[in-house]
Amino acid sequence: MGMKGKAIEIVGFTKKFGDFTAVDNLSLDIYENEIFGLLGPNGSGKTTTLLTIATVYKPTSGDIYVFGHSASREDYEVRKLVGIAFQEPKAMWIDKPIDLLNWHARVVGYSGDEAKRVVREVMELLGLWEHRNKYFYQLSGGTRKKVELAKVLIQKPRVAILDEPTAQVDVLSKHALWDVIKKLRDEGTTILIATNDMFEAERVCERIAIIYKGRLRALGTIEELKDSIPRGDVIEIQFDGLLPESLRSELEAYGRFELRSNALTIYVEKGEEKVIDIVDLLKGGGVRVKKIMVKEPSLDDVFTYLTGAKLREE
Amino acid sequence: MGSLRTLLVIALWDLMKLKNQKVFIAMRFAWFTIQILVFARAVSYIVSQVVLQYTGGVEYYYFYILGVYTTLLYSTSIARGYMIADEFDDGIVEYHLSLPIRRNLLAVGRVLGSSISTIIFTIPMMLVVYYVLGVCNVVIVLVSLLSAFVFSMGIVSFVILIVFSMKSTDLTDIVVGAIDSLLVRLSTVFYPLPVIAATGIASYYVAAVLNPISHASDFLRILVFPEYHLIAPYGPVALILYITGFSMGLLILAIEYYEKRLEAGGWR
Amino acid sequence: MSVRISGFIREAYVVSLRDLRRFWQNIYWLAGQVAMNIADLVIFGLIFRGLVNPQLIPDYIRFITPGVLCLSIFISAFTIGREVGVELRREVTHYLVSLPISRSALVAGRILGGVLRGFIYQSGFIILAVLIMGSPTTEKWVLTITASTLLAATMSSLSITVSTVTRDFNLQAAIRSLVYFMFFFVSNVFYPEKALQARLGSAAPIAYYSPVSMTVSIYRYCFGYLQSVDLFFNLTGLTAWCLISILLAYRLYIRNLTR
Numbered sequence: 001m002g003m004k005g006k007a008i009e010i011v012g013f014t015k016k017f018g019d020f021t022a023v024d025n026l027s028l029d030i031y032e033n034e035i036f037g038l039l040g041p042n043g044s045g046k047t048t049t050l051l052t053i054a055t056v057y058k059p060t061s062g063d064i065y066v067f068g069h070s071a072s073r074e075d076y077e078v079r080k081l082v083g084i085a086f087q088e089p090k091a092m093w094i095d096k097p098i099d100l101l102n103w104h105a106r107v108v109g110y111s112g113d114e115a116k117r118v119v120r121e122v123m124e125l126l127g128l129w130e131h132r133n134k135y136f137y138q139l140s141g142g143t144r145k146k147v148e149l150a151k152v153l154i155q156k157p158r159v160a161i162l163d164e165p166t167a168q169v170d171v172l173s174k175h176a177l178w179d180v181i182k183k184l185r186d187e188g189t190t191i192l193i194a195t196n197d198m199f200e201a202e203r204v205c206e207r208i209a210i211i212y213k214g215r216l217r218a219l220g221t222i223e224e225l226k227d228s229i230p231r232g233d234v235i236e237i238q239f240d241g242l243l244p245e246s247l248r249s250e251l252e253a254y255g256r257f258e259l260r261s262n263a264l265t266i267y268v269e270k271g272e273e274k275v276i277d278i279v280d281l282l283k284g285g286g287v288r289v290k291k292i293m294v295k296e297p298s299l300d301d302v303f304t305y306l307t308g309a310k311l312r313e314e
Numbered sequence: 315m316g317s318l319r320t321l322l323v324i325a326l327w328d329l330m331k332l333k334n335q336k337v338f339i340a341m342r343f344a345w346f347t348i349q350i351l352v353f354a355r356a357v358s359y360i361v362s363q364v365v366l367q368y369t370g371g372v373e374y375y376y377f378y379i380l381g382v383y384t385t386l387l388y389s390t391s392i393a394r395g396y397m398i399a400d401e402f403d404d405g406i407v408e409y410h411l412s413l414p415i416r417r418n419l420l421a422v423g424r425v426l427g428s429s430i431s432t433i434i435f436t437i438p439m440m441l442v443v444y445y446v447l448g449v450c451n452v453v454i455v456l457v458s459l460l461s462a463f464v465f466s467m468g469i470v471s472f473v474i475l476i477v478f479s480m481k482s483t484d485l486t487d488i489v490v491g492a493i494d495s496l497l498v499r500l501s502t503v504f505y506p507l508p509v510i511a512a513t514g515i516a517s518y519y520v521a522a523v524l525n526p527i528s529h530a531s532d533f534l535r536i537l538v539f540p541e542y543h544l545i546a547p548y549g550p551v552a553l554i555l556y557i558t559g560f561s562m563g564l565l566i567l568a569i570e571y572y573e574k575r576l577e578a579g580g581w582r
Numbered sequence: 583m584s585v586r587i588s589g590f591i592r593e594a595y596v597v598s599l600r601d602l603r604r605f606w607q608n609i610y611w612l613a614g615q616v617a618m619n620i621a622d623l624v625i626f627g628l629i630f631r632g633l634v635n636p637q638l639i640p641d642y643i644r645f646i647t648p649g650v651l652c653l654s655i656f657i658s659a660f661t662i663g664r665e666v667g668v669e670l671r672r673e674v675t676h677y678l679v680s681l682p683i684s685r686s687a688l689v690a691g692r693i694l695g696g697v698l699r700g701f702i703y704q705s706g707f708i709i710l711a712v713l714i715m716g717s718p719t720t721e722k723w724v725l726t727i728t729a730s731t732l733l734a735a736t737m738s739s740l741s742i743t744v745s746t747v748t749r750d751f752n753l754q755a756a757i758r759s760l761v762y763f764m765f766f767f768v769s770n771v772f773y774p775e776k777a778l779q780a781r782l783g784s785a786a787p788i789a790y791y792s793p794v795s796m797t798v799s800i801y802r803y804c805f806g807y808l809q810s811v812d813l814f815f816n817l818t819g820l821t822a823w824c825l826i827s828i829l830l831a832y833r834l835y836i837r838n839l840t841r
């Protein structure tokens with residue numbers, strides 16, 4: 001990561017709406033060509049941050065730089081680099097996907113014929129072509145989200161902002177869209193995804209920031225975040241016979257543990273490293289180990305630990 | 315992307331919407347035709363011939379239908395502005411503000427697009443009016459189209475400014491609704507200025523004289539019936555300069571607003 | 583049976599309350615509309631009155647007041663259709679048809695909502711009409727209220743019908759506007775029958791059979807502008823309009839909501 005330049009630099013960014021502080025002194029860097037996840041429950045400030053990067057909002061204080069351009073002072077330069085797929089699809093009921101996307105292609109710089117070609121390509125890729133002439137109100141929620149994503153795929157910006165890109169999308173399509181997002185990154189786009197879908201974050205994002213009530217609570221790779229929970233890993237060991245009393249005090253040195261008949265559950269840090277020592281300890285004590293399982297904490301667990309709140313809270 | 319091309323592409327946004335409104339245009343045309351052929355004819359039937367002295371000799375029916383056409387131009391421009399307010403509600407302003415285009419071009423493009431849409435929308439109605447009036451002079455038709463376009467730009471800019479300042483569809487409804495109703499009533503679209511003067515209410519007369527809708531309708535009347543010049547307070551050049559000044563002034567304010575003060579949010 | 587009827591009335595009443603509440607929520611719009619209609623009356627009185635041929639209409643203010651009275655109830659009752667259309671668009675109708683109430687109570691409630699809106703909106707204009715034209719006798723008050731009820735139910739039902747006739751919302755709005763303006767222009771609200779005969783010729787009866795014209799004629803009679811009127815024709819006609827409109831609204835609203 002260190003070798004890559006910064007695509008987005010958020011420096012002490014605060015956004016207030018009247019008396020309400022939506023984002024409070026947020027600072028973080030997003031590197032070129034990474035898929036970065038912004039996690040947080042509804043109302044945590046994710047969308048406000050994304051919209052300010054897209055220059056739709058202006059920072060109250062601090063600033064955001066996209067490839068060195070200030071969002072507050074060089075908004076036009078920033079917009080030339082950024083494409084955004086909004087959380088709520090931006091269309092009126094009377095609009096048709098083909099018209100919206102053709103116009104979008106034209107406004108981001110394609111000529112008439114090029115626009116038609118690229119729009120068709122992207123619509124076919126996302127399975128939208130058959131819906132091209134339907135009114136927006138006739139489309140399902142998932143299809144509307146795909147139209148929104150199509151705008152970014154047409155634009156191929158240097159920074160793509162995707163606000164909950166697969167919300168309302170069915171499971172099969174989600175997997176296809178994740179592949180499309182990764183392909184976009186492979187083609188050179190830096191991707192910033194806001195989501196509260198843990199599976200999506202784990203599956204797609206390389207680094208993650210967790211924000212809650214407008215403040216940054218954690219930042220790092222998924223592994224780093226999981227490791228940040230003290231004794232967050234769980235080692236489950238099944239064995240034959242009884243656990244000798246003498247091993248109990250030695251096991252406590254690794255972390256809290258629970259014993260139920262022939263099953264031992266130990267809460268540790270970096271479980272994948274410690275499991276070997278623990279198994280050796282048991283074997284040394286004459287215990288015959290039958291089955292070993294190491295479980296990492298989920299991102300939900302990470303979030304709960306960091307904020308004391310549930311990620312999916314409304 | 316060149317500025318002119320950008321402007322045209324932005325204007326296409328509004329034209330694209332118009333494309334999906336063919337049936338609505340047809341219906342609006344039908345109701346306008348009923349208004350011209352039934353309502354206007356019946357109303358002019360009950361008007362006494364005394365009115366001719368106030369209209370410079372122009373039949374009240376002809377006077378009236380040019381007024382109705384002006385109010386149509388006005389209300390269609392207002393409706394385009396309302397569409398922008400609806401877009402605010404649907405969050406489309408966020409999308410537009412995120413596009414890789416300059417804000418001043420976005421402002422001009424939206425005003426242009428809305429005004430062109432207004433003109434296209436009202437062309438069938440204009441043709442009915444000119445058919446009824448027996449106008450077949452191409453120059454008159456073109457000049458009236460141009461003046462309608464300039465007038466529409468002013469009204470659209472005006473509504474955009476209100477929509478952006480209010481950031482609330484409810485407030486916009488109330489404010490535009492009130493101004494809309496007042497402007498039409500305090501104008502010369504349905505009553506000639508000498509009749510308004512005869513009421514003796516100075517503020518009513520001043521409002522009608524300053525009202526851009528009065529200027530737009532009187533300009534069209536002078537264009538078609540030069541004798542109307544006799545009772546109009548200003549000549550055609552002054553009238554068109556007034557409309558142009560009104561529209562350009564509001565357009566500049568709209569651009570200024572887009573560039574300096576507009577950001578999304580705050581209307582919910 | 584009586585239990586079922588009282589259940590029906592209660593359900594319809596509850597549905598109508600929803601539409602009534604929305605009407606009050608637009609209080610500024612309402613105030614604006616009332617102000618503008620009053621302004622129209624003032625302008626008619628100040629200006630148009632002087633332009634009208636006195637041999638045709640001796641006093642235009644007294645002529646137009648019952649017309650404005652009729653427009654007030656027509657316009658407000660008709661507003662229900664726009665909301666029905668918006669609900670279809672936003673699929674709120676799915677919620678409505680899922681409610682534990684009978685379909686007929688749902689339709690009746692919507693129509694009743696329109697009627698109540700009409701009466702609320704018209705009340706101010708009734709006072710104005712009394713101030714301008716004097717109060718009708720008791721019998722004529724009964725007649726006025728009957729005509730208002732029939733017209734409000736007709737317009738409420740018609741607006742619901744045209745709003746559900748198609749799922750193409752564009753077309754829906756266009757048809758609603760066309761119906762609205764047909765009634766608005768092709769009637770005797772603004773001009774007497776003589777003007778309609780002169781301008782429409784053999785097509786003039788279209789205006790006579792309009793529910794708006796029938797109501798205006800009854801109002802003009804009740805408020806003393808006309809000394810006599812064909813009450814049988816106007817009341818029977820209005821009743822027929824009302825029954826057919828309600829039947830249409832019932833059939834089309836339910837069919838389009840549940841298909």
